[in-house]
Amino acid sequence: MITAEQKPVTEIIxxxxxxxRILLVxxxxxxxxxxxxxxxxxxxxASVLHLHFLKQGKNLEIDEITLERQCDPEYVEExxxxxxxxxxxLSMACGCGVQTIASxxxxxIVFPAVNTKFMGASESQGIWAERCQGCGDCMLGITGGICxxxxxxxxxxxxxxxxxxxxxCEIGPETDCAWRLIWERLKELGMEDRYEEIMEAKDWRxxxxxxxxxxxxxxxxx
Amino acid sequence: MKVNTQxxxxxxxxxxxxxxTSECGPPRGSDPEEVKEKGSxxxxxxxxxxxxxNQTAMTRMSSLAACVHLKLxxxxxxxxxxxxDRNRVALxxxxxxxxxxxxxxxxxxxxxxxxxxxxxxxxNVHDLDSMQLVQTVRHMRDEGKFLGGDDIKRPPKxxxxxxxxxxxxxxxxxxxxxAKKIACGAEFIQTxxxxxxxxxxxxxxxxxxxxxxxxxxxxxGMTPMKSVGMAKYMKNRVPGMDVPNxxxxxxxxVDKKDQAQEGIDICVEAIQRLKEIEGVSGFHIMAxxxxxxxxxxxERSGLYPRPEV
Numbered sequence: 001m002i003t004a005e006q007k008p009v010t011e012i013i014x015x016x017x018x019x020x021r022i023l024l025v026x027x028x029x030x031x032x033x034x035x036x037x038x039x040x041x042x043x044x045x046a047s048v049l050h051l052h053f054l055k056q057g058k059n060l061e062i063d064e065i066t067l068e069r070q071c072d073p074e075y076v077e078e079x080x081x082x083x084x085x086x087x088x089x090l091s092m093a094c095g096c097g098v099q100t101i102a103s104x105x106x107x108x109i110v111f112p113a114v115n116t117k118f119m120g121a122s123e124s125q126g127i128w129a130e131r132c133q134g135c136g137d138c139m140l141g142i143t144g145g146i147c148x149x150x151x152x153x154x155x156x157x158x159x160x161x162x163x164x165x166x167x168x169c170e171i172g173p174e175t176d177c178a179w180r181l182i183w184e185r186l187k188e189l190g191m192e193d194r195y196e197e198i199m200e201a202k203d204w205r206x207x208x209x210x211x212x213x214x215x216x217x218x219x220x221x222x
Numbered sequence: 223m224k225v226n227t228q229x230x231x232x233x234x235x236x237x238x239x240x241x242x243t244s245e246c247g248p249p250r251g252s253d254p255e256e257v258k259e260k261g262s263x264x265x266x267x268x269x270x271x272x273x274x275x276n277q278t279a280m281t282r283m284s285s286l287a288a289c290v291h292l293k294l295x296x297x298x299x300x301x302x303x304x305x306x307d308r309n310r311v312a313l314x315x316x317x318x319x320x321x322x323x324x325x326x327x328x329x330x331x332x333x334x335x336x337x338x339x340x341x342x343x344x345x346n347v348h349d350l351d352s353m354q355l356v357q358t359v360r361h362m363r364d365e366g367k368f369l370g371g372d373d374i375k376r377p378p379k380x381x382x383x384x385x386x387x388x389x390x391x392x393x394x395x396x397x398x399x400x401a402k403k404i405a406c407g408a409e410f411i412q413t414x415x416x417x418x419x420x421x422x423x424x425x426x427x428x429x430x431x432x433x434x435x436x437x438x439x440x441x442x443g444m445t446p447m448k449s450v451g452m453a454k455y456m457k458n459r460v461p462g463m464d465v466p467n468x469x470x471x472x473x474x475x476v477d478k479k480d481q482a483q484e485g486i487d488i489c490v491e492a493i494q495r496l497k498e499i500e501g502v503s504g505f506h507i508m509a510x511x512x513x514x515x516x517x518x519x520x521e522r523s524g525l526y527p528r529p530e531v
Contacts, residue, residue, distance in 0.1 A: 154305075154306070154332050159398075160391070160399070162414055163390065165391065166391060201349075
């Protein structure tokens, strides 16, 4: 999923302070799972903002709505009846959601309330970690299901650098060396010979090197 | 053994001599005298001088420019290039730039992570990794072509090296990793600083068991300790470094004013021991900001005078 974290409240306040009527929009997908921008967080942020502006003698009107998916025009359309009542939109979705709103409601300013972080998975309760960089040419089939592009700090494709200590990355003990994990996994699978296959220079075009990416499925297009 | 370049280092190694290299870290400024001075301190005692490429990710004078200063003094440089800061366009371009000055050696590295340096906010590149960089230089030299397939007018004639760290984790991947670097075309290897001689010998035995020492020249990396403080720093703070407690205890066991000399002694003794090990083709002496000690180390290790080839 796409992970996100709420922005510092002071930054959000700076964005919306010129406005009085705010449409605060959550998303039921990834940001709900990572507890950054779902219905619950929309409610909490609305209370925090209310309180802040009340202390300053300003009665903020906040319309709270949580959409099924903010990155989907079909659901973003549901905001249409609420738009006229808002001076500004505050989105708690990832950057995809913010941009979908911005492109649909061109006359309204939209602010992000979260920082979109990475494509990751839950490691344990309350901990998410990066797992994929969307390189567009998945090599997990030859690296034992562990991605060196996303999980090696240097995106090294042919093995660990010389900085690994106690199985951890040189950048710090909280990061596992991806190549140590790959090696251990290949050994478990009895496939450590695979390690010596040389990975040639990667074609980064599908990774974004060729510019912003798009998927066009003619079989699904109307 | 066929010599492919004008590299003195290549000729020395292929003639069967133990090679000796050292290194020069370029300054954090534009004064060329610092590089020249370091070079002049060591030039008579080594076959070639490595010039580091923004080591520990601290911004410095470019490796290529510093190499040119050495080359113009008649000192043979080993251009170190890391893949951290440049994509394949810039790497190939700098390889040609180096070749235009007839810089005959290159060491291909991934480079320390930028978070260690003075531009931690910067983005790293790593378009290629160190093995792919080895492949790239060999392709440019041997095929006379760019990665993109076009012909190179006057292809670079460069003796190509890579690094190996026998001490980083996981230990058992370190020999296969060396094999991979050799398969990519690494003609010489300079290792991480060796303090744990037993572990190095264990690694080297595995290297020899696979016959890898016959496919590349392995130069053992040596860095003399200046003090017990440096030894502790290396042990605890430098990623991938293995400093046994015996080294620290030995330095701690002498007066502070004698620790530097003790460090030199440890280094010389290590070289003398490793000279006898099968698979060791030479020594890469990295006396960090202590270049003036290189002649003493080389002479006392019985590696002087350097052969004329």
